[in-house]
Amino acid sequence: MSPNFLNGITLLLVYQLVGEVSTRLLNWPVPGPVLGMLLLFITLLLSDGLESVVEPASSALLSHLSLLFVPAGVGVMVHVGRIGSAWLPISMALIFGTLITMAVTAWVMVGMQRLLGRRSTHAA
Structure with missing residues (x-):
């Protein structure tokens, strides 16, 4: 080392x-x-x-980032029964969380493109 x-x-x-x-x-x-x-x-x-x-x-x-996912995978396997009994709320949270994240990411990207586009037109 x-x-x-x-x-x-x-x-x-x-x-x-x-x-x-x-x-x-x-x-x-x-x-x-x-x-x-x-x-x-x-x-x-x-x-x-x-x-x-x-x-x-x-x-x-x-x-070695992939090794950090091992504890999470073990946790999922340990609590597979709990996950199976609450599959609907977990699925809804995953779906809506993903959709919200995609929407916010797109909104930020469009805003940054507008901001950077304005700067490049002012600089020219």
């Missing part, structure tokens, strides 16, 4: 810890890792050299 990887993974874990502790202390209804990612994102926007520290660890984690 290279020192760059260790520095990057340490930084990622510190941000996750800061997010977790912050949400518990402030009693916020946001998962700690999500707040940690938001803080890391803000830090990356404000800092120039931090990307080179985080990149080796994030690339290594992303290359």
Whole structure:
């Protein structure tokens, strides 16, 4: 393991810890890792050299991303009886959640195209 990887993974874990502790202390209804990612994102926007520290660890984690789905798959298999008894609400949530996500994504894309189209016409 290279020192760059260790520095990057340490930084990622510190941000996750800061997010977790912050949400518990402030009693916020946001998962700690999500707040940690938001803080890391803000830090990356404000800092120039931090990307080179985080990149080796994030690339290594992303290359093994499929392994992170194993616990979810095990959870589904453990609770297959519960899922079978509540198939209708689960199916409706999946269908409507997907449709809402697609609609919001399309709306954001159209809005961004209009915004970027206006900027390019003003720049020309």
